[in-house]
Amino acid sequence: MVSRxxxxxxxxxxxxxxxxxxxxENIVDCMQCGKCTxxxxxxxxxxxxxxxxxxxxxxxxxxxxLQSEAIWSCAACFTCASRCPRAVDISxxxxxxxxxxxxxxxxxxxxxxKVPKLLDKNIPQxxxxxxxxxxxx
Amino acid sequence: MQRVGxxxxxCGTNISSTVNIDEVVAAVKxxxxxxxxxxxxxxxxxxxxxxxxxxIKEHNLTRVVVAACSPRMHESTFRKAAKAxxxxxxxxxxxxxxxxxxxxxxxxxxxxxxxxxxxxxAVAKAILNQPLIPGEVGVEQRALxxxxxxxxxxxxxxxxxxxxxxxxxxxxxxxxxxxxxxxxTFPTLDCSACILTPKMVxxxxxxxxxxxxxxxxxxxxxxxxxxxVVIKQKARSIDxxxxxxxxxxLAKCPAKTALSEFEEGLSKRAAIYTPFPQAVPNVPVIDxxxxxxxxxxxxxxxxxxxxxxxxxxxxxxxRLNQKYGAIIVTxxxxxxxxxxxxxxxxxxxxDVITGLEFERLVNAAGPTAGKLVRPSDKKKPKxxxxxxxxxxxxxxxxxxxxxxxxxxxxxxxxxxxxxDKYPDCEAYVFYIDVRTAGKGFEEFQRRAVENYGVNYxxxxxxxxxxxxxxxxxxxxxxxxxEVLEIDADMVVLAxxxxxxxxxxxxxxxLSISTDRDNFFTEAHPKLRPVETHCAGxxxxxxxxxxxxxxxxxxxxxAAAAKAIGILSKSKLVNNPCVSQVDExxxxxxxxxxxxxxxxxxxxKMVEQKVHGKIRRRRVAEVNAALCQGCGGCTVTCRPGAIxxxxxxxxxxxAEVDAICQ
Amino acid sequence: MSVIANNAAVKNAQAFEPxxxxxxxxxxxxxxxxxxxxxxxNYPANIKIIRVPCSCRVNANFxxxxxxxxxxxxxxxxCHPGDCHYMTGNYYTRRRFSLLKNLLAYVGIEEARFKxxxxxxxxxxxxxxxxxxxxEKVHKLGPxxxxxxxxxxx
Numbered sequence: 001m002v003s004r005x006x007x008x009x010x011x012x013x014x015x016x017x018x019x020x021x022x023x024x025e026n027i028v029d030c031m032q033c034g035k036c037t038x039x040x041x042x043x044x045x046x047x048x049x050x051x052x053x054x055x056x057x058x059x060x061x062x063x064x065x066l067q068s069e070a071i072w073s074c075a076a077c078f079t080c081a082s083r084c085p086r087a088v089d090i091s092x093x094x095x096x097x098x099x100x101x102x103x104x105x106x107x108x109x110x111x112x113x114k115v116p117k118l119l120d121k122n123i124p125q126x127x128x129x130x131x132x133x134x135x136x137x
Numbered sequence: 138m139q140r141v142g143x144x145x146x147x148c149g150t151n152i153s154s155t156v157n158i159d160e161v162v163a164a165v166k167x168x169x170x171x172x173x174x175x176x177x178x179x180x181x182x183x184x185x186x187x188x189x190x191x192x193i194k195e196h197n198l199t200r201v202v203v204a205a206c207s208p209r210m211h212e213s214t215f216r217k218a219a220k221a222x223x224x225x226x227x228x229x230x231x232x233x234x235x236x237x238x239x240x241x242x243x244x245x246x247x248x249x250x251x252x253x254x255x256x257x258x259a260v261a262k263a264i265l266n267q268p269l270i271p272g273e274v275g276v277e278q279r280a281l282x283x284x285x286x287x288x289x290x291x292x293x294x295x296x297x298x299x300x301x302x303x304x305x306x307x308x309x310x311x312x313x314x315x316x317x318x319x320x321x322t323f324p325t326l327d328c329s330a331c332i333l334t335p336k337m338v339x340x341x342x343x344x345x346x347x348x349x350x351x352x353x354x355x356x357x358x359x360x361x362x363x364x365x366v367v368i369k370q371k372a373r374s375i376d377x378x379x380x381x382x383x384x385x386x387l388a389k390c391p392a393k394t395a396l397s398e399f400e401e402g403l404s405k406r407a408a409i410y411t412p413f414p415q416a417v418p419n420v421p422v423i424d425x426x427x428x429x430x431x432x433x434x435x436x437x438x439x440x441x442x443x444x445x446x447x448x449x450x451x452x453x454x455x456r457l458n459q460k461y462g463a464i465i466v467t468x469x470x471x472x473x474x475x476x477x478x479x480x481x482x483x484x485x486x487x488d489v490i491t492g493l494e495f496e497r498l499v500n501a502a503g504p505t506a507g508k509l510v511r512p513s514d515k516k517k518p519k520x521x522x523x524x525x526x527x528x529x530x531x532x533x534x535x536x537x538x539x540x541x542x543x544x545x546x547x548x549x550x551x552x553x554x555x556x557d558k559y560p561d562c563e564a565y566v567f568y569i570d571v572r573t574a575g576k577g578f579e580e581f582q583r584r585a586v587e588n589y590g591v592n593y594x595x596x597x598x599x600x601x602x603x604x605x606x607x608x609x610x611x612x613x614x615x616x617x618x619e620v621l622e623i624d625a626d627m628v629v630l631a632x633x634x635x636x637x638x639x640x641x642x643x644x645x646x647l648s649i650s651t652d653r654d655n656f657f658t659e660a661h662p663k664l665r666p667v668e669t670h671c672a673g674x675x676x677x678x679x680x681x682x683x684x685x686x687x688x689x690x691x692x693x694x695a696a697a698a699k700a701i702g703i704l705s706k707s708k709l710v711n712n713p714c715v716s717q718v719d720e721x722x723x724x725x726x727x728x729x730x731x732x733x734x735x736x737x738x739x740x741k742m743v744e745q746k747v748h749g750k751i752r753r754r755r756v757a758e759v760n761a762a763l764c765q766g767c768g769g770c771t772v773t774c775r776p777g778a779i780x781x782x783x784x785x786x787x788x789x790x791a792e793v794d795a796i797c798q
Numbered sequence: 799m800s801v802i803a804n805n806a807a808v809k810n811a812q813a814f815e816p817x818x819x820x821x822x823x824x825x826x827x828x829x830x831x832x833x834x835x836x837x838x839x840n841y842p843a844n845i846k847i848i849r850v851p852c853s854c855r856v857n858a859n860f861x862x863x864x865x866x867x868x869x870x871x872x873x874x875x876x877c878h879p880g881d882c883h884y885m886t887g888n889y890y891t892r893r894r895f896s897l898l899k900n901l902l903a904y905v906g907i908e909e910a911r912f913k914x915x916x917x918x919x920x921x922x923x924x925x926x927x928x929x930x931x932x933x934e935k936v937h938k939l940g941p942x943x944x945x946x947x948x949x950x951x952x
Contacts, residue, residue, distance in 0.1 A: 034612075036599075037599070038597050085597075087533040207835070210832075233849075238843070241838070247843035767852040768854065772854060772890070786859070789855075789857075790859075793819060793848065793864050796846045797864060
């Protein structure tokens with residue numbers, strides 16, 4: 001069922017402004033060309049596509065983003081940032097979204113105790129370190 | 138004592154909404170010298186101007202101050218009004234209380250105070266104004282057009298048809314420009330060469346037009362009506378008088394290694410070449426870098442086969458000094474370099490081409506004789522992807538922030554031409570927005586979608602992966618959120634247009650300004666679109682901003698009309714705000730002569746009586762016809778003997794004092 | 799005691815409305831100021847513009863007179879080097895006022911009170927930015943008292 005909620009675009013929303021501040025990116029610059037999505041290597045694991053992430057921010061629909069899987073699928077490879085014609089670094093926005101969640105008390109994405117079980121012998125150490133940086137306070 | 142009248146404009150609500158007009162009127166009334174003050178809603182209207190005229194007569198005003206918009210806007214309007222009322226126009230002063238006050242301030246109190254202060258400064262200056270009478274200079278009734286594309290050709294034809302001589306200077310061996318490279322033109326799909334070449338021939342046959350091809354403008358001096366220009370005619374190595382354009386030399390030349398500029402590098406050309414068969418003038422050029430004769434001294438085939446003996450290996454660059462009354466700049470545009478767009482593989486894969494290369498590939502006179510094939514293996518493509526906005530609307534350092542304007546239309550045209558030639562070939566267009574503002578443009582683009590079955594996809598391409606003999610295009614449909622992968626045979630990039638790389642040098646040479654993207658700036662974005670801030674120099678075509686052919690031609694004719702306006706006068710009035718030397722103070726050091734960029738100051742001997750004896754003394758003298766009134770000499774002058782009329786030391790100091798009150 | 803003095807200083811600073819005189823060349827900076835106007839950019843009303851044909855028309859005397867008459871800051875704005883309408887005028891401006899800068903430093907005028915900058919006719923944004931920048935610095939410095947002629951009251 002498609003629900004028909006009333007949406008008022010609100011870029012001045014406190015939470016959105018906060019995301020812009022943390023990431024230091026200007027979401028107004030985005031004109032939804034989708035080049036980030038087109039080049040994203042992790043796009044197949046995303047429920048919300050990178051360019052849609054910015055659109056939702058522009059609309060002030062931040063709750064939907066914070067519940068999404070997409071922000072965790074982002075590998076922070078910066079492919080999008082290097083190609084964006086509008087010089088908007090989405091990887092930074094993704095990071096900002098993750099941070100707002102992870103920084104809340106008791107809200108680690110990953111339980112540290114469970115980490116050894118998830119480990120693959122072939123995983124490089126750097127990946128573990130950046131994984132911790134991304135998923136844990 | 139001067140009798141000053143002050144006129145304060147509301148500019149509708151533009152000024153009156155932030156400036157309390159009544160307060161300004163009251164404040165200036167008490168200024169010494171002010172005998173009359175009046176406010177009106179639109180001072181620049183006829184009624185407003187009549188207020189000024191009537192007040193001058195009625196109240197016997199000797200100075201007038203108008204507090205209104207920028208003097209760059211209406212100074213001349215009010216000066217004319219003052220003149221009509223019998224007052225010397227240079228006794229009028231403008232206080233800019235719109236652009237510099239009401240439009241930039243929000244606080245009404247502060248803005249009102251500032252408006253009062255600016256008006257007071259103008260009154261203080263006006264009291265010291267002196268009547269000035271402009272001098273006259275003759276006009277050289279010839280025009281120079283720089284750039285021989287469609288803009289230059291049209292301008293030259295229009296000026297020549299009005300009966301004035303025109304010199305058309307083109308850098309490359311032939312006139313024609315970018316339009317000569319195009320296949321069809323939107324939105325009517327008429328053949329570009331069919332409509333351009335007759336104009337090229339007209340220009341070459343016109344007895345008032347002189348084409349300097351393979352030439353460049355090297356130096357520009359002087360001013361409106363009297364520009365002095367040095368034109369460099371590059372050594373063609375061919376005697377233009379003897380050459381008949383038979384073309385035997387082109388066929389016989391053994392050094393066919395250089396990439397043809399005209400064919401966008403898609404084919405080779407000989408070292409002796411004409412860019413294309415319909416070139417005007419139809420006289421070849423020897424490219425000395427690839428010519429075997431020039432490189433090793435051995436060859437000389439062209440000289441041997443030439444039936445008229447026109448080949449001249451000894452020819453040297455020639456410099457011509459010419460005088461012109463007006464100059465029109467039509468230097469056109471270029472496409473950006475795509476090397477930094479690695480994801481599109483333009484530099485690495487031959488089947489990724491630009492729009493201009495596509496034009497050559499479908500052109501019947503092109504390298505494939507109109508057969509559209511892949512440059513790599515000469516096979517017919519089955520799927521072609523067009524990508525728009527490559528470098529346009531791009532805020533990163535790789536691209537240009539502006540819209541290139543022509544790409545939406547030419548991409549639609551390309552896709553239609555493709556589907557027309559090969560109905561079984563699929564066409565995909567990736568776009569961010571489709572912009573089709575123009576007569577018949579929207580219908581044209583819709584025809585591509587509705588009748589020609591071109592697939593328009595809103596979204597961009599992330600990367601192109603060459604796999605086997607295919608190009609795997611990874612894109613997205615941003616509307617549905619579907620990630621797409623297209624196995625294309627060919628990709629056409631609508632690369633951004635940019636100003637010619639040498640545009641800023643040309644601008645410097647002509648003292649006209651360029652914007653941050655190196656396009657030349659017009660004098661006013663709406664009301665003076667073909668003039669520059671330098672009187673007598675005009676702009677037409679894509680050197681002023683991205684433009685399609687109809688707009689370019691319209692602007693070219695407009696520029697021609699402006700130039701004819703200058704050329705049709707036998708005399709022009711000078712700016713009377715020029716420097717003058719007080720000979721009794723001048724020490725004759727002549728520091729000013731070295732500073733003057735126009736060489737308008739020369740030395741002069743005067744006789745002076747000192748203690749009963751007549752002594753001869755050296756002083757500086759300003760040539761009012763050459764002086765442009767920058768005022769630099771006034772500061773250079775050690776004894777302070779030079780002053781600038783209209784902006785004298787006293788006047789500026791009076792303004793400073795009034796502002797600091 | 800010092801606390802009270804400080805408070806007074808703070809109060810004074812709040813009441814302080816600096817006066818800045820800007821000399822703008824007719825072809826670039828004055829047009830840039832016009833563009834700032836047509837683009838409705840905001841800068842404070844404390845800045846007052848005097849039009850000169852070229853930045854090289856500005857005599858050091860004018861700057862000194864402005865300071866003497868109580869201006870708190872002076873700006874000279876011309877075309878970008880190389881873009882002068884009169885071909886070379888702004889090169890002279892650049893040389894002349896690098897000397898004046900030294901003189902002003904010598905007599906004790908703070909560096910931030912005097913600025914020479916290049917603003918083209920298309921840089922309305924830059925015009926507003928430069929004006930705001932100077933004003934902000936002058937605001938911090940407080941009123942100009944060094945060169946000011948005490949007989950001249952504003």
